[in-house]
Amino acid sequence: MDYTNLSRREFITKVVILMSSSFYSGKVFAMTDKDWKEKLRPEEYDVLRKEGTERPNSSILNNEKREGDYLCVGCDSKLFTSEMKFDSGTGWPSFFDYIPDSLEFKTDFKMIIPRNEYHCAECGGHHGHVFKDGPKPTGLRYCNNGIVLKFIPKV
Numbered sequence: 353m354d355y356t357n358l359s360r361r362e363f364i365t366k367v368v369i370l371m372s373s374s375f376y377s378g379k380v381f382a383m384t385d386k387d388w389k390e391k392l393r394p395e396e397y398d399v400l401r402k403e404g405t406e407r408p409n410s411s412i413l414n415n416e417k418r419e420g421d422y423l424c425v426g427c428d429s430k431l432f433t434s435e436m437k438f439d440s441g442t443g444w445p446s447f448f449d450y451i452p453d454s455l456e457f458k459t460d461f462k463m464i465i466p467r468n469e470y471h472c473a474e475c476g477g478h479h480g481h482v483f484k485d486g487p488k489p490t491g492l493r494y495c496n497n498g499i500v501l502k503f504i505p506k507v
């Protein structure tokens with residue numbers, strides 16, 4: 353980033369944004385809450401930035417069986433491939449693995465029992481929770497909100 357043409361106030365604002373975004377996601381992604389509101393549709397914003405959960409069976413991706421890639425709707429980072437997807441019957445798109453380094457994890461206590469929340473490593477956007485009842489080979493189930501995934505079919 354080029355700081356030479358910034359005013360002192362702009363510079364401080366940018367530094368604060370950089371610090372707070374890297375504190376949350378581990379990486380630098382300089383978008384303010386206002387920026388996200390403008391970029392995302394309200395239902396995407398609610399999940400990605402406010403850790404909301406879509407209604408079960410509401411995502412068209414539940415029945416998506418074509419070959420392709422699943423990207424983060426916030427930043428287009430590739431999170432999953434169709435080879436990692438399975439039908440969990442839970443009503444949310446489910447995966448047993450993810451693209452290396454594309455996700456980061458934290459434990460949340462919203463349901464009293466600790467759950468492992470995960471978010472996009474690139475933009476920090478919330479995607480879902482990981483549970484230990486998935487199929488082989490990992491035994492894990494990444495329960496993802498379909499609304500914050502962008503499916504790109506293989507051509």
Ligand SMILES: [Zn+2]
Binds near residue numbers: 425426427474475
């Ligand atoms: Zn992202």
